[in-house]
Amino acid sequence: MPSPEIVVAKPDYWEEAVAHLMRRDRILKKIIPQHGDTWLTKRSTPFVTLARAILGQQISTKAADSLWERFLDTVGRRPTPAGVLDVGLAGLREAGLPQRKCEYVQDLATHFAERRVHPEKWTSMDDESVVSELVAIRGIGRWTAEMFLIFHLQRPDVLPLDDLGLLKAISLHYFSGEPVSRFEAREVSSAWQPWRTVATWYLWRSLESNPVQD
Numbered sequence: 001m002p003s004p005e006i007v008v009a010k011p012d013y014w015e016e017a018v019a020h021l022m023r024r025d026r027i028l029k030k031i032i033p034q035h036g037d038t039w040l041t042k043r044s045t046p047f048v049t050l051a052r053a054i055l056g057q058q059i060s061t062k063a064a065d066s067l068w069e070r071f072l073d074t075v076g077r078r079p080t081p082a083g084v085l086d087v088g089l090a091g092l093r094e095a096g097l098p099q100r101k102c103e104y105v106q107d108l109a110t111h112f113a114e115r116r117v118h119p120e121k122w123t124s125m126d127d128e129s130v131v132s133e134l135v136a137i138r139g140i141g142r143w144t145a146e147m148f149l150i151f152h153l154q155r156p157d158v159l160p161l162d163d164l165g166l167l168k169a170i171s172l173h174y175f176s177g178e179p180v181s182r183f184e185a186r187e188v189s190s191a192w193q194p195w196r197t198v199a200t201w202y203l204w205r206s207l208e209s210n211p212v213q214d
Helices: 014-024 028-035 047-055 061-075 081-094 099-113 128-135 141-150 164-174 182-189 196-209
Strands: none
Touching: 014 028, 014 196, 028 164, 047 061, 047 141, 061 081, 081 099, 081 182, 128 141, 141 164, 141 196, 164 182, 164 196
8 A cells, every 4th residue: 555655754653563573483584684675654645545445445556556546647746635536537537437335435535525534543542442433434344444544544453354465474384374263363373462563564574575376
């Protein structure tokens, strides 16, 4: 779920989390040093982060990037709720965006414009409260909400059990490539608390050097 503006500062908990994970998990002890010069980076504004997540769902990274460029060409390089609503559903469709995703982005813009969501409060709300507010928006399910917790709010202990990449990495590294259940993934993650976001992030990185086929 990339975005045009990225804050590169390391989360203040990162080093503590890395020390914990390397002490508690023999697999992560091997993986983390392979990616020691990178860390979780923050993604853009709440609206832009969520809009890009919606447009990029269930398509390849290349297709998502192309769709996002068409969206920016239509609503402006710094998308806002007002800008999306001004363009309207017809304008988004004319730009070649799929009907359903146009509807979802419009609903997102409406929620922000009418203050049905409260991004200014999200940093002080617990994870489940933020998720509950986000999933009320069309096109945002739990996975998208959890990606927002990880990449925008940088919450330290998110375990996205609906994420196929995480399950692939757990299968590859902990179960010799055998399929894993959500229960098994949760069991593996028990050693990672309270830093499951950081463990998840490094397992995602591990797939870049150890690709797993769908």
